Amino acid sequence: MKEFAIGIDLGGTNTRIALINRKGEILSFEEFPTHPDQQGESVLREVSLQINAILKKLKCPKENVGGIGLGCAGILSPQKGILYFSPNLPALSNLPIGKLLVKEAGLKTLLENDANAAALGEHWLGAGKGINNIILVTLGTGIGSGIILNGQIWHGANGFAGEFGHTTLFPDGIPCKCGKKGCVEVYCSAPAIVRFARKKLEEGNNSSLRDEGRPLTSRIIFEHAANGDKLSLDVFRQAGTYLGIALSNVFNLLDLEIAILGGKVSEAGDFILKPVREKVKRMAISSPYYHPQVLKAKLGDNAGVLGAARLVFKNAEC
Amino acid sequence: MKEFAIGIDLGGTNTRIALINRKGEILSFEEFPTHPDQQGESVLREVSLQINAILKKLKCPKENVGGIGLGCAGILSPQKGILYFSPNLPALSNLPIGKLLVKEAGLKTLLENDANAAALGEHWLGAGKGINNIILVTLGTGIGSGIILNGQIWHGANGFAGEFGHTTLFPDGIPCKCGKKGCVEVYCSAPAIVRFARKKLEEGNNSSLRDEGRPLTSRIIFEHAANGDKLSLDVFRQAGTYLGIALSNVFNLLDLEIAILGGKVSEAGDFILKPVREKVKRMAISSPYYHPQVLKAKLGDNAGVLGAARLVFKNAEC
Numbered sequence: 231m232k233e234f235a236i237g238i239d240l241g242g243t244n245t246r247i248a249l250i251n252r253k254g255e256i257l258s259f260e261e262f263p264t265h266p267d268q269q270g271e272s273v274l275r276e277v278s279l280q281i282n283a284i285l286k287k288l289k290c291p292k293e294n295v296g297g298i299g300l301g302c303a304g305i306l307s308p309q310k311g312i313l314y315f316s317p318n319l320p321a322l323s324n325l326p327i328g329k330l331l332v333k334e335a336g337l338k339t340l341l342e343n344d345a346n347a348a349a350l351g352e353h354w355l356g357a358g359k360g361i362n363n364i365i366l367v368t369l370g371t372g373i374g375s376g377i378i379l380n381g382q383i384w385h386g387a388n389g390f391a392g393e394f395g396h397t398t399l400f401p402d403g404i405p406c407k408c409g410k411k412g413c414v415e416v417y418c419s420a421p422a423i424v425r426f427a428r429k430k431l432e433e434g435n436n437s438s439l440r441d442e443g444r445p446l447t448s449r450i451i452f453e454h455a456a457n458g459d460k461l462s463l464d465v466f467r468q469a470g471t472y473l474g475i476a477l478s479n480v481f482n483l484l485d486l487e488i489a490i491l492g493g494k495v496s497e498a499g500d501f502i503l504k505p506v507r508e509k510v511k512r513m514a515i516s517s518p519y520y521h522p523q524v525l526k527a528k529l530g531d532n533a534g535v536l537g538a539a540r541l542v543f544k545n546a547e548c
Numbered sequence: 549m550k551e552f553a554i555g556i557d558l559g560g561t562n563t564r565i566a567l568i569n570r571k572g573e574i575l576s577f578e579e580f581p582t583h584p585d586q587q588g589e590s591v592l593r594e595v596s597l598q599i600n601a602i603l604k605k606l607k608c609p610k611e612n613v614g615g616i617g618l619g620c621a622g623i624l625s626p627q628k629g630i631l632y633f634s635p636n637l638p639a640l641s642n643l644p645i646g647k648l649l650v651k652e653a654g655l656k657t658l659l660e661n662d663a664n665a666a667a668l669g670e671h672w673l674g675a676g677k678g679i680n681n682i683i684l685v686t687l688g689t690g691i692g693s694g695i696i697l698n699g700q701i702w703h704g705a706n707g708f709a710g711e712f713g714h715t716t717l718f719p720d721g722i723p724c725k726c727g728k729k730g731c732v733e734v735y736c737s738a739p740a741i742v743r744f745a746r747k748k749l750e751e752g753n754n755s756s757l758r759d760e761g762r763p764l765t766s767r768i769i770f771e772h773a774a775n776g777d778k779l780s781l782d783v784f785r786q787a788g789t790y791l792g793i794a795l796s797n798v799f800n801l802l803d804l805e806i807a808i809l810g811g812k813v814s815e816a817g818d819f820i821l822k823p824v825r826e827k828v829k830r831m832a833i834s835s836p837y838y839h840p841q842v843l844k845a846k847l848g849d850n851a852g853v854l855g856a857a858r859l860v861f862k863n864a865e866c
Contacts, residue, residue, distance in 0.1 A: 305837065314837060363705040377801070379697070386803020387681040390834040393800040398831070399719065401793050410831055475719050482711040483695070483798065485704020513716070513728055516708040519623065519632060 232296035235542035236281055236337065239344060239534030240273075240302045242266055242318025246531065247280050249288060249295075250539035254355045256532065258284045270322040271330065278334035296548035297338035298331055299538030301347030303374065307389045311341045317372070338548055340541045344368075344534055345392060346383045348527075349376025351537030352490050356528035363486040365477070366527065367394060369495035369502075373415040377484070395419070399476050417472040420448035420495050426465045427451050437461035452498040466501035473502070474509020474524075481514045481522045492527030499526060550614035553860035554599055554655065557662060557852030558591075558620045560584055560636025564849065565598050567606060567613075568857035572673045574850065576602045588640040589648065596652035614866035615656035616649055617856030619665030621692065625707045629659045635690070656866055658859045662686075662852055663710055664701045666845075667694025669855030670808050674846035681804040683795070684845065685712060687813035687820075691733040695802070713737070717794050735790040738766035738813050744783045745769050755779035770816040784819035791820070792827020792842075799832045799840045810845030817844060 234257070239246040241264060249258040260280055264273065285292060304316030304323070311328020313319075331339040342350075349366035352358045358366070364378040373395030377384040384391050395415040396408050403412020416422060424446050427439060438459040444450055455462035477489050489510075495502060507524050514522050529536060542548045552575070557564040559582060567576040578598055583591065603610060622634030622641070629646020631637075649657040660668075667684035670676045676684070682696040691713030695702040702709050713733040714726050721730020734740060742764045745757060756777040762768055773780035795807050807828075813820060825842045832840050847854060860866045 305834070379702070384697070384802070387805045388803055388834060388838045390838065391801065391803035393833045396833050397797040397800050398793055401717065401790075408833065472719075475716055479715040479797065480801065482715050483709065483801070484702070485706055485709035487705045515711045515714050515726065516623070516706060520706045520708065 232294055232548065234290060234295045235539035235548070236284075236295060236298040237535035237537070237539035237542075238277060238298060238300045239347065239531075239538065240264065240277070240300060240319070241344070242303065245277060246535050247277065247284065248532070248535040248539070249284050249290065250536060252543055254536055254539075256535070258288055259535070260284060264319065266319050266321060268321060270325045273319070273322060274327065274330050274334055278331065281335050281337070292336060295337055297340060297542040297545070298335060299340050299342065299347065299541035300327065300331065301342050301344040301534045301538045302327070303344045303372075305390055306341055306343060308340065308342050308385060309389065311339065313341065340545060340548075342383070342538060342541055343374070343376065343392065345374030346376035346385070347537035347541065348374075348492060348533040349378050349490075349537065350383060350540050351529050351533035351535070352492070352527055353378050353381070353537075354540045355536060356533060357490045357525040358488060361487050363484070364488050364490060365394065365480055365486055366490040366492060367473075367477070368493035369418060369420065369473075369491060370493040371420055373419050379484075394476070394480065397476060397479065399472055414473070414476045418469045418476070418495070423448040423451055423465055423469050423495060426468050427461065430461050430465065435461050448495050448498070452501065455498065455501050463501060466498050467505045469495070470502040470505030471509055474506040475513065477506060477524065478510050478513035481510060481516065485516060486522060488523045488525055490525050490527050492533060496526055550612055550866065552608060552613045553857040553866070554602075554613060554616040555853035555855070555857030555860075556595060556616060556618040557665065557849075557856065558582065558595070558618060558637070559662070560621065563595060564853050565595065565602065566850075566853040566857065567602050567608065568854060570861055572854055572857075574853070576606055577853070578602060582637065584637050584639060586639060588643045591637070591640060592645065592648050592652055596649065599653050599655070610654060613655055615658060615860040615863070616653060617658050617660065617665065617859035618645065618649065619660050619662040619852045619856045620645070621662045621690075623708055624659055624661060626659055626661075626703060627707065629657065631659065658863060658866075660701070660856060660859055661692070661694065661710065663692030664694035664703070665855035665859065666692075666810060666851040667696050667808075667855065668701055668858050669847050669851035669853070670810070670845055671696050671699070672858045673854055674851060675808045675843040676806060679805050681802070682806050682808060683712065683798055683804055684808040684810060685791075685795070686811035687736060687738070687791075687809060688811040689738055691737050697802070712794070712798065715794060715797070717790055732791070732794045736787050736794070736813070741766040741769055741783055741787050741813060744786050745780065748779050748783065753779050766813050767815070770819065773816065773819050781819060784816050785823045787813070788820040788823030789827055792824040793831065795824060795842065796828050796831035799828060799834070803834060804840060806841045806843055808843050808845050810851060814844055
């Protein structure tokens with residue numbers, strides 16, 4: 231049983247690499263920009279160089295490291311260690327990342343979907359600690375999700391499970407970049423919140439957002455909501471209501487114990503959590519007997535690296 | 549390892565009881581009307597009498613029977629053997645059915661949701677044989693579903709999983725008897741098919757249904773579809789399209805291998821299966837890599853009793 235693991239969260243914008251021990255303590259954390267235009271192999275070489283630098287800095291011999299856990303957006307096979315398709319890192323598509331990192335870094339590498347890794351992190355040390363049936367939803371530019379059943383990530387038959395963001399909320403709804411219509415992602419992501427706000431402004435509603443000089447983001451709309459701006463509050467209520475409907479579907483299908491909301495939109499706290507909870511309470515069929523809970527994620531940006539490290543600690547071969 | 553099990557499918561209209569061996573051969577099958585107005589204990593006493601009659605007829609001593617598997621509609625706890633709420637058999641609500649049947653019949657009794665039992669039956673000997681990740685959907689007056697993950701029924705945290713029929717298809721849709729709006733059940737069940745047909749008739753569309761003397765049922769509409777009636781064909785296409793959207797959500801969330809359609813509406817075969825398959829092909833996010841299949845159930849009305857018996861055979865204590 232080796233004491234350390236490398237947890238990596240390989241995002242389209244930034245890559246986070248951490249050295250983590252079995253208690254879940256982060257001993258070293260590096261964040262650097264990902265260069266999505268680089269060749270896939272170069273991206274992995276850079277990751278490998280950073281790992282070596284971290285180990286050197288901490289004087290941690292590679293023999294004490296069980297392996298690398300790597301969380302990455304996209305459609306991938308954890309079993310085969312292949313990333314089939316990554317929307318944010320097209321250069322990595324169809325690469326045998328697992329094998330390449332073993333070669334580059336000399337450490338066993340376990341590949342995982344980034345939302346699954348975050349779910350595992352929150353299950354290990356965050357809002358889902360001690361709870362075995364969970365969906366974690368990351369509300370950001372896109373919407374990812376990781377499902378934990380009986381304490382294990384549910385990968386599905388082929389590793390494609392957890393596409394909650396591309397379940398359909400409105401069959402004839404707004405087109406999604408995935409090619410379908412009315413996906414949850416189009417109604418509950420950060421861009422959706424900005425779109426809702428713009429629409430309400432265009433409709434002539436009064437709002438402090440009219441005096442906002444910066445280009446609108448969900449973060450800025452949250453600030454205005456926190457200052458009591460009705461339009462901004464309404465926008466979060468709208469997104470939360472939609473999210474509540476979609477999460478009720480998950481609860482009704484799977485009878486999970488909790489949903490954990492992460493990602494930048496979840497930072498709006500009760501502005502988004504409250505309408506979600508209201509909807510779930512009304513729509514979960516188990517409600518008379520059991521109330522599924524909706525919680526805010528606890529680990530922030532660290533969920534991904536922690537969950538990725540957890541993968542290594544849970545793997546008997548590491 | 550006892551050679552036989554009693555499989556029961558306790559429905560609101562009829563109760564089916566079968567003696568089944570480990571190969572899945574049905575040695576005796578009895579079907580009789582359920583009397584939903586009877587007291588719960590009386591319903592179970594009648595079941596017990598029928599079991600004794602079957603065993604006597606076949607000269608099968610009780611010692612050779614591992615137990616009773618009982619599938620029943622409603623919200624129940626398989627662990628506790630309690631049926632909390634049954635829409636069709638209100639007299640049985642909140643009864644400790646498991647214990648009562650042990651007392652009445654002298655056999656260990658395992659309680660299961662009827663759709664879960666049917667899913668287990670199809671997984672054992674039907675359309676899902678050899679396939680480990682399945683949703684079975686029964687399309688009847690209501691819509692039930694049973695989910696099999698890694699070859700096991702997925703009960704959820706509290707035994708309430710599988711309420712596919714009450715996932716939301718249209719958030720602002722037609723009210724459902726469950727109290728919510730726009731449930732799958734309101735758009736894909738047998739009554740939905742009749743409603744779609746009536747609406748199209750009211751709109752003045754041409755159809756052989758206009759000369760139909762019998763009160764409309766999904767079965768009669770199927771007959772007209774089979775004779776080439778365009779309106780009837782359109783109605784199944786409409787229901788199938790809706791079902792395809794809802795099933796795509798399940799595939800995108802869980803990455804299952806197949807969906808099996810059972811219940812009386814599924815008897816319409818390709819009229820309903822084809823539009824479902826078309827939608828799933830277009831909407832399943834895994835489509836470029838993996839095509840989830842939509843199949844017709846194979847065991848018909850026997851799925852429930854076979855699955856219920858399978859419960860007994862799979863239980864180490866039986």
